[in-house]
Amino acid sequence: MSEDSNASVLEVRTYFVRGRNALVARADFEPLYIDYYLHRADHGLQYTNEQDAMLKDALAGLTLHLASRPQDENCGWTMNFQKPAINLFVTGNTRPGQIAGRVFTEDVRDMGANIFSAQTTRIGHTAQQSLVQVEGNQILPCVEQYYQQSEQRLARFFRNTEEDIVMISSQPDCDEAWLAALTEEDVRTIDQKETLSLLETRRYIWKCGCTVERLYPILAKLSPEALKEAFGDDEVMTVQCPRCGARYRAAKEQFEAWQAKAS
Numbered sequence: 001m002s003e004d005s006n007a008s009v010l011e012v013r014t015y016f017v018r019g020r021n022a023l024v025a026r027a028d029f030e031p032l033y034i035d036y037y038l039h040r041a042d043h044g045l046q047y048t049n050e051q052d053a054m055l056k057d058a059l060a061g062l063t064l065h066l067a068s069r070p071q072d073e074n075c076g077w078t079m080n081f082q083k084p085a086i087n088l089f090v091t092g093n094t095r096p097g098q099i100a101g102r103v104f105t106e107d108v109r110d111m112g113a114n115i116f117s118a119q120t121t122r123i124g125h126t127a128q129q130s131l132v133q134v135e136g137n138q139i140l141p142c143v144e145q146y147y148q149q150s151e152q153r154l155a156r157f158f159r160n161t162e163e164d165i166v167m168i169s170s171q172p173d174c175d176e177a178w179l180a181a182l183t184e185e186d187v188r189t190i191d192q193k194e195t196l197s198l199l200e201t202r203r204y205i206w207k208c209g210c211t212v213e214r215l216y217p218i219l220a221k222l223s224p225e226a227l228k229e230a231f232g233d234d235e236v237m238t239v240q241c242p243r244c245g246a247r248y249r250a251a252k253e254q255f256e257a258w259q260a261k262a263s
Contacts, residue, residue: 007205008035010099012067015196021174024196025064026166032059032099033163035206043247051086051103057139058090059101061157064167065143066094067202070122078117080109081137088139091243092204100208102245116146140165154179158187208244215239215248216258 008031015024033056040047047055062077069075076091085108090101113133120128130150134142140157147155147169154176155169166187170176190196219227219239230237235252 007207008032010063010204012063012202012204014067014199014202016171016199017168017190018195018197019175020178020194021171022179023068023169023171023199024166024190025067025169026160026164027060027064027067028161029056029060029063029163029165032063032204032206039206039244039246043245045102045245047103050084051105054081054086054137054139055088055090055101055103058088059099060165061140061143061167062090062092062101063099063204064157064165066092066099066204068167068169069094071095071202072122074121076119078119079134079139079142080111080115080117082110082112082114083137085110089243091208094202094204097202097204098207098209099204100206100244102241102243114142116142118146118150156180156182158182158184160184160188208241208246210241210244210246212239212248212250213258215241215250216255216262218242219250219255220259220262 010027010029010032012025012027017024036056036059039045058077058079062075066073066075071094074093076089079088081087085105087104087108088101089104090099092099114135114137116132116134118130130146132146132149134145136142144155144157147153153170154174155167156179158166158168160166168179168182168187170179186193222230231252237250237252239248239250240246241248
C-alpha cells in the first residue's frame with residue numbers, strides 16, 4: 001500500500017471456505033468513504049444522493065474484486081447507465097493499494113442499454129478489456145452480472161450493514177448450489193457454520209495520484225483556438241481530473257513552459 005500519513009486505511013480480509021471452494025472478501029468501507037467525502041468537499045463535487053450511493057457501491061465492488069485478484073493487477077470499470085443518465089468510473093490497484101472514482105453527468109452517451117466495461121492490466125500480460133450488458137442500476141447486482149458474463153463464474157454480494165460489505169466468489173470446483181442459495185443471514189453467521197481459513201489482509205486508501213501537471217497532456221490535445229478561449233483574459237483555467245473529478249487551476253504560463261519542455 002502507498003504511504004500517505006493523512007489517509008484513512010481500509011483493510012480487506014480474504015478467506016477460503018473449505019469444503020465449498022469459495023473465496024470470501026469482506027471489509028467495513030467507512031475509512032474509504034470518509035476520505036471520499038473529504039475529497040468531494042475539497043473539490044466541490046456535487047452529487048445527488050442516488051449518484052453518491054451508486055459511486056460508493058462501485059468503489060466497494062471494485063475494491064473487493066481487487067482483493068480477490070493477483071496483487072499486481074490494475075483495474076478500471078466504467079458503467080454507463082440510461083436511467084439515470086450517468087457514467088460511473090472507478091479505478092484501483094493493490095500495489096500500491098489505491099482506489100478512486102467519479103460520476104459523469106454531462107455528455108453521457110446513449111448506448112441503448114446499460115453497459116459495464118472493465119479494463120485490466122498486469123505487468124507481463126496482455127491488457128484485457130470486457131464489455132457486457134447489464135440489467136438495472138443497482139451497482140452490486142451489476143457487478144454480479146459482470147462476473148457471470150465476463151469472468152464466467154458466480155460472485156455474490158451481501159451487506160452486513162450499509163458500509164460492511166461481503167463478496168463471495170466461486171473458485172474451481174466450487175459448490176455453486178450452496179453459493180447461489182446463501183442469504184444475508186447465512187453470511188452473517190458464515191464463520192460459525194463453515195470452516196474459513198484466513199488468506200491475507202490487503203490495505204487500500206482513497207487516492208488518485210493526479211496533479212495539475214499530469215493533466216497537461218489532456219490540455220495539449222486542444223486546438224490553439226480552444227486553449228485561448230479556455231484560458232480567457234486572466235490566462236487561468238480550471239481543469240478536472242477524468243479519474244476522480246479533482247479540480248485544478250492551470251496557469252497558461254506554466255502550461256506553455258511544460259509544452260516547451262515536452263516538445
